[in-house]
Amino acid sequence: MREGSETLTETRENNSQLEMSQTITGLPASPGIAIGPAFVLEPGIIKTVKRRIKAGEIKSEQARFVQAITAAESEISAILDDIPEELKEHSEVLKSHLLMLKDRMIFDRTLKTIEDNRINAEWALEKAVKHIHSLFAQVKDTYIRERMEDIEYLVKRVQLLLSDNDSSPNLREMDEPCVVVAHELSPADTVQMFKQNVLAFVTVTGSRTSHTAILARALGIPAVVGLEGGIGGISPDDLLIVDGLKGKVIVSPDQETIADYQAKQQSYISYRLEVIHNSSLPAETRDGYRVKIKANMELLDEIPFVISHGAEGVGLFRTEFLYIANPDKLPSEEELYSSYREVVERLAPYPVTIRTLDIGGDKFVSTIPLDQEINPALGLRAIRLCLKEKGLFWDQLRAILRASAHGEVRILFPLVSGRTEIMQVKALLEQVKDELRENEIPFDENLKTGIMIEVPSAVMVADILAREVDFFSIGTNDLIQYALAIDRVNESVSHLYQPLHPGVLRMIHATVSAAHKAGIEAAMCGEMAGEPMYAPILLGMGIDEFSMNAMVIPKVKRVIRRCHHDDCVKLVDRLLDAPSISEIRYLLEDFLRTHCPEEFDPEEAKYPEFATAGSPLMN
Amino acid sequence: MVCEIEITIKNRLGLHARPASRFARLASEFNSDILLVKDGEAVDGKSILEILTIACPRGTVLGIRAEGDDAEQAVKALRELVAGRFGNID
Structure with missing residues (x-):
């Protein structure tokens, strides 16, 4: 035993x-x-049985096919009949599936092929689909081409019904x-x-x-x-x-691992609840200092998420998507306008900051010949490309201006390095406005214009630039990359990408000071704004608006709501004097442990990077 | 009876799956044969798949040709569907 x-x-x-x-x-x-x-x-794959049939079998083979189609139809109808209320808007897709099953390219064609070629239903259906496939492959519109997926789902289902041993669970x-x-x-x-x-x-x-x-x-x-x-x-x-x-x-x-994930599951559930309960609270410190929290977004389907996470508007609407989506042609002004308008209308009364195109010409159609760039980050991109390809820029500016008639819009120009560029952009914007006025097309006459501060030279001349625009938005990702000469994607140097580098902090501080001196707002839309542990630094420096991925808004708000603005200002004074990254880090961690212990508890390991030896959070 | 008109697609995304589905469904309600003509190429207006294969972005000008006893009603109904941007969808 x-x-x-x-x-x-x-x-x-x-x-x-x-x-x-x-x-x-x-x-x-x-x-x-x-x-x-x-x-x-x-x-994944169903093998189609292919068989030749006799003339006498044609009728019964056709009947078998009709039966399979009818069965597939009734399956879809049954789902349609009791589609839950929440999903009603998706019922249109299923209705089009019903139509496709009886479409002559599938239905009539298969019946005819059974008869003409004397082959079984499975084979005839496969032939019909191959034909549709060849026609769809020629369609330029990606969206329509993707509908081929729907047809394949349907046909697979019919093939299974035909195969008679529909044993799939x-x-x-x-x-x-x-x-x-x-x-x-x-x-x-x-x-x-x-x-x-x-x-x-x-x-x-x-x-x-x-x-x-x-x-x-x-x-x-x-x-x-x-x-x-x-x-x-x-x-x-x-x-x-x-x-x-x-x-x-x-x-x-x-x-x-199971225990580990059960804990993660719990913390995700409580996070969701927290989002629901707290996302609408203002981003205000204990001593009543208030900042604006906005979201960065790119796709229209992010809008509900932006709203539910408590953003007070969109601080960065990236506009690259429509240019990349169809690599064969540039989006028309109408396409751009209707997308911008939708965001603006759905976010109203909150403002939306629309950033003009921020990529290189290699990503989409370009009318100017492009040389292979050895260093694209320093190449012809963003505002430089737009000033060169004025036609493209003109359409986008018109679309943005027209959208401004439907809600509060702010326009943001990326990668500005000095005053000349701003003046060129502003002159162009005025010409576009004149054209709209001439044609009596409405737009917001008070539309605010701003620039991204992400090139080190722009920081150095921030006082000059501040006279020409209504707001700054600091793009930390590029600013850090350019300031420290670090390519974040390059693994051998990526560890040197340090937001807490004294040089970076001083640049941010200088930018905010120049903005405030000129009486304009300083926003931040880079990743640094969405990192909860940097919130006290940004508060202390006087950043007026934090714009981030909607997902992290509740966390950042929570840290802000636990800080005193006065303490943050004092923290920044000390950080700006600190000589090294490690010293800055030590001072920051000490501050977080003292002022927001609930958020930065090493036991919770929410911030594993803190749990290093010698960290004050480990004491 | 034969009835023929020209229409312009006004939906933002053009004649994609949902509008095409509505068009084919409405066309199927009539006895008449219904053709959609784009650049000289004609497809069956009752076939959602054929409509999709002629890929009509916004601004495309299409001919609708109906032949049969209810051709006039068919063309009228389809014209309204297109003009109303297929029930105001994208």
């Missing part, structure tokens, strides 16, 4: 070694953490809360998941903007898509951890 049980233990140990945990990475598509068993929804068979794992999920699958106990979903295909990712975010279900290396390593009922924040899936985790 004793011997036997020992053997058993040994075997079990061997097994557990075989089931070593494995981490698969993908794209984070919907935030949150889920832990639960895998429900593997479908095999169905979502309806799920009887306990599970993580759904699939090669891909159709919108219909995702809608159905709403009614089931789905903890998370994991797919091989998809991107952050695919139907399923958007739905997952709407439903609040964590999701990881675009899984590298596929789902081959996941078997039904394997325990999975889905980290929708980082885009990781851990298969068969050990106890320690």
Whole structure:
């Protein structure tokens, strides 16, 4: 007996070694953490059985196809019939699927091919799809080309129904809360998941903007898509951890990892609750000093997020997306206008700061011949490119000005290095305004203009620049990179990228002082503004507006609400005298431990970088 | 009876999936054969897939040609759908 049980233990140990945990990475598509068993929804590829048929079989083969289509239709109709209220707006997609099933390019064509070529339904359907594929491949519009995905979902479903051994597990068979794992999920699958106990979903295909990712975010279900290396390593009922924040899936985790993620899950839940409860509180220090907190954003679907996280407007609306989205042609003024207008209208009464194009010409269509640039960060980009390609800039300025008729808009010019550039930009802006006035197109006559402060020379002449604009916005990412001559992407020097470098702090301080002396506002929209531990420094320096990724707004607000402005000013006085990064760091950590112990408790390990030997937070 | 008109697509995103779906659905309600003509190329107005393959961005001018007993009503209804930006969608 004793011997036997020992053997058993040994075997079990061997097994557990075989089931070593494995981490698969993908794209984070919907935030949150889920832990639960895998429900593997479908095999990735279905093999189509191809068979020639006799003349006498044509009728029955056609009938079999019609039956499969009818079955697919009734599946979709059933989902449509009791689509939850929250997802009503997505029902249009399913309706178009119904239409596609009966579309003559699928339905009539397959029936005809069965008869003409005397082949079975599966084969005929495959031929029809290949034909559609070839037509869609010629379409230039990426959005329409992507609809081919919908057709493939549908056809796959019909093929399964035809194959008669539709043994793939169905979502309806799920009887306990599970993580759904699939090669891909159709919108219909995702809608159905709403009614089931789905903890998370994991797919091989998809991107952050695919139907399923958007739905997952709407439903609040964590999701990881675009899984590298596929789902081959996941078997039904394997325990999975889905980290929708980082885009990781851990298969068969050990106890320690599970405990670790349970804690993360808890802290994410409390974070969400905190967001809901506190995001609307003002960003005000204990002694009543108030700053503005705004969000950085790029895509229209971020708007609800921006609002729910308590932003008082958008401090940086990046406009590159529409230029990159279609590499074959420049966006028209109308396209730009309707996108800007939507942001402005949906954010009203809060202001939106729109930054003009901030990339190099290599990223999209350009009419000027571009040489290969050895150092693109120092090349023809942002305002330099816009001043050279005036036609492109003209359209964007018109679009921004027209949007200003629909709410408060501020315009922000990137990468300005000196006064000449501002004067050129302002002259051009005036010409555009004149044109609009002539054509009686409305815009805000009081539109405020500002510049990014991100080139060291702009800091040195900030007093001169401040006379010409209504506000500054400090872009710390580029400013640090240019000031310290560090390429952040270059791994051998990236550790030298130091926001706390005395040179960087002095530059920020000089910029804010010059702005205030001239009576204009100083905002910050770089990553530094969204780092909670830097908040006391920025408060002490007098930054008027913090603009950051909406996600971190609640954390930064919390730190601000725990500080006294007077203390922050004193802290900054000491920091500006400190000779080195390490000294500055020590003083800052000491300040945080004293003034915001709840936020920077080493036990909570919210800021692991602090937990180094010698750190005052470790005492 | 044959009825033919010209229309201009006014939606921001052009004649993409949702507008095409609405167009095909409405066209299917009529007995007449309905063709959509772009640059001399004609597709079946009742087929969402064929409509999608002619990819019509905003500003595209299209011909609608209906042939059948209810051609006139069909063309009228479709013209209204397009003019109303397909029920005010993007």
